[in-house]
Amino acid sequence: MTVPIAKLSFWGVRGSTPTVDPATWRYGGNTPCLELIAPDGTKIILDCGTGLRMLGSRWAAPNGGKAPGTHILVTHYHWDHIQGIPFFSPLYVENNEFHFYSFRSKFLGRDSLKQVFEAQMALPYFPVDMSAMSARRKFKEVDGGDSFTVGENKITARWLNHPQGCLGFRIETPAGTVAYATDNEPGDAKMDESLRELAAGADIFINDAQFTPEQLETTRKGWGHSSWLEGVKVARHAGAKTLVLFHHDPDSTDRMVDSILRQAREEFDSVFAASEGMVITLGAPGDPVQAHMPGTRTALRREAQFHAKVSGVTEGGKDFEEETVVRDISLQGALISLKHLPRLQSELQVTMEAPGGDGVQSMNLRGYVVRIDEGPEKGHVAVGVVFTD
Ligand SMILES: [Zn+2]
Ligand SMILES: [Zn+2]
Secondary structure, eight states, rough: OOOOOEEEEEEEOBOEEEEEGGGGGTTOOOOOOEEEEEESSSSEOOOOTTTHHHHHTTOOOOOGTTSOOEEEEEEOOOOOHHGGGGGGGGGGTOOOOOEEEEOTTTTTOHHHHHHHHHHTTTTTTTSSSSGGOOSEEEEEEOOOOOEETTEEEEEEEEEOOOOTTTEEEEEEEEEEEEEEEOOOOSOOHHHHHHHHHHHHHHEEEEEOOBOOOHHHHHTTTTOOOOBBHHHHHHHHHHHHSSSEEESSSOOHHHHHHHHHHHHHHOSSEEEOOOOOOOOOSSSTTTTTOOOOOOGGOOOOOOEEEEEEEEEBTTTTSSEEEEEEEEEEEEESSSEEESSBBBBOEEEEEEEEEEETTEEEEEEEEEEEEEEEEEOTTTOEEEEEEEEEO
């Protein structure tokens, strides 16, 4: 018997506008785009921010080409959720088929999303027009409250509180349920209730965490976004199992997102800060939610051998310290073999002994756990860390 497994990939996690500032490199600068592959092979894309371009450049047809098309849910028409469309190369390939779902905007009227396509590709904003897109495209209007099925997966849409409107989506697959609620501000009783309905018992609850709780109460009130604290409250109330903080502010550096994540983890057991390249697996036996951080973020490694003392916090929340040999290191990060299982996205202190001109020197580094894999030695895990300073 095979176990149903769903795979959720994060291609863009930044809110409002893309960032290329090196201080935002670790969590990533592309705007919202997620990909969910359901156990039946159905491919669902959530939002078309700039992350969509990367998804397109690594394109694989759904279910090895056997599934009839890809389903793309667009939450709303703000730039950060549509900007990837003209740069999504699979739209220019004849045999591909896409089913788009979005709401009828009162500013655009009928076929809102189709009009967005046309406007984005109108001269002189883009070098080619819509006729260059040879993939089959179908557009379906959805409204808050609608439910429909795609393959064996049930999708529910609900209105969220955001300027010019925004839909949140709940996707129930046989491997687990994902609630995607970006771009929403708490405070409207009816829509707060909609948000809890979307998140009810969800395995993964992805929520807008653009602002700090202080900003949300003061300077950013009414901007249509939320905070980690609101996400925690909803997750608790709705019984969501894992909270993913999403739509990071373009002004939030990696260190600021680290601090937001740290605070959220003090209040709720299972929290991740969405990061570009992160992949969450749902439904794996024994461990229903597994997250993997991108290995490319620890690129430029070179083989070396340094004796090191590593201390940090385990998955179970206990402090640990152990000695190891670091073999794979770069300016940005290292791959460290450990007996302890540190928590993903937690901090490690790494003290390394490096042979220098005047004998052995000791180097203190702060690392951040981005990846955990099975280690080459028995009883060890291979831990990918990015150095934060
Ligand atoms: Zn947005
Ligand atoms: Zn928006």
